[in-house]
Amino acid sequence: MKEVVVHPERCVGCMQCMAACAAAHSRSKNLFLASLETPRPRARVHVGVGLYNEGFPNRCRHCDPTPCLLACLPGAISRNAEKNTVFIDPNRCINCASCAMACPFGVIRYHEDFMAPPGKTVAVKCDNCYERQLAGLIPACVEVCKSGALSFEEKADAMKRKTDEVARSVSAGVAQVDLAPGFTLLNAIKRQQIELAR
């Protein structure tokens, strides 16, 4: 099963994943029409800033065991084993924020959603673009990511690649292998600018 993998060292903080996510979770599924919808579609992936203004796409880890599921009072949160995805049922959610208290990553938001009963504020988070996946598409955030900070692949493949990268970095005669040279340079410049400004 393919899953979304985050590569934080490659994120430039462009936030295109957020726009794509909001559009994918709208009535029209179109960015321009989505911006005119009520309730306004919102992103389920949240780009945060690090200490040196570098970006980080913070999204639901679909943890197992699932802290939000265990904390959910009305039993609105469930796990889909086939897609390894944690869902929130907007019809059962009572907007009590118990899941916000339980989520160690801070990825749950509370707002109206076109999937929820009209006028009702509900807990909202990433659903791994379940509908898109059923239609044969990959998650919207991965599709739109241009810097390779998000990928959709077999977890085992991603881990193998990372293991190889680490192994190569300690090979004899290798000083340091830069895994993402362009981003390292960019981040180094940003870092300098911020430290100078302090």
Next chain:
Amino acid sequence: MGREATMSYVILGNGVAGVHAAETIRQLDPNGKITMISDEVFPPYCRPMISMVLEGSVPPEKLPIRPSSFYEEFKIEPVLGNRVSAVDVDHRAVSVNGKGYPYDKLLIATGADPRRIKADGLELKNIFFMRTETHVRQMLSTLPTIRKALVLGGGLVGFKASYGLLRRGIQVIMLIRSGYPLSMQVDSEAGRMIWDELKAHGLDVRLGVEATAFEGKDTVSRAHLSDGSFLPCDMVVIGKGVFPARGFIPKEKIKVDAGIVVDEHMETSAPGVFAAGDVAECIDIARKTPWVNAIWPEAVAQGRIAGMNMAGRRTAYKGSLSRNVIRIFGMDVMTAGLITPPEAEGFDILKVTDSRAKTYRKLVFRGDRLVGIVMVNAIEQGGVLMALIQSETPIKLPREALLKPSFNFKQLMQM
């Protein structure tokens, strides 16, 4: 396999701790015999949601957290309608209504009962506790005749009762003995903000008083207050907290403090006897002392850990942590851990108030570890901070960074 004797598990209580324990046991031991004993006959349900039934926003049929086929599906024998009367630790059996049930492993997950108050006239009608689905059903049946209600206690139950009754168009007066509402959950500053919010929404809250007696003909019609005054009322709701339901425990056999004392495996001082949920007392991560944290997420976690250990998988629990999230009208309040630490014991406190944005945030540190948080409004990152308390992570970031709106998980990755 199949040679081993079948284990016999008895679970006292069908609340959320008991349910999670039963499910965990069944996952690990498909053949064991599980018996669940409870005085409540309603299917396992969400207790915190009963106030929404009172309010009318959730119908009673949405309360159950498991389908009616739960007992059958998990091959559990339910024994409902009566409380357990005694535990015989030496002969490994419990008795209910005169009938004995032997066990190999016993879980005490009997929860807590509403704390009683001392006052005259408590036998009058229309004086309620609000703890179970039955209580709320009784309250609902009297509502058409009610115009003025008195709510005793400024805790979560008192709040939820007041809010529900207000939404039903009933005039509510809240009596709070302490100096500010939710004094068990929040500090005085957040308490004041909550009080302002309540007043702004028309709730009549009286601080520093309590009811001493009730009078009326059959049903309650008037309350005497500790300041010598009287209040007319035709309904009283008592929300003075809860107390572990452990009256049937033989104290000479099982160690009892405020709750039933358990070790990191949720096992009591009697081998093979476990406790979880509102009745159990285990080490508190923030306080570093045994504590009863009678909250839903703790009951879930402790029920699971107890279930694993009962089924033979030795699993340790790090400890409990008090926490709560409360939504009052337009205000979100989240608290966790130790929020009003004893003075002069090496705690540092960091506070940020923004009166215009109506936010207030407070962090409590012991050395380089975060041990408590209070957040009023903007609570989304609260879970991240709570995870820092639970994992006892040394905080290497500048402390102020944790309070900035830009704080997020990424900043922790570089610690």
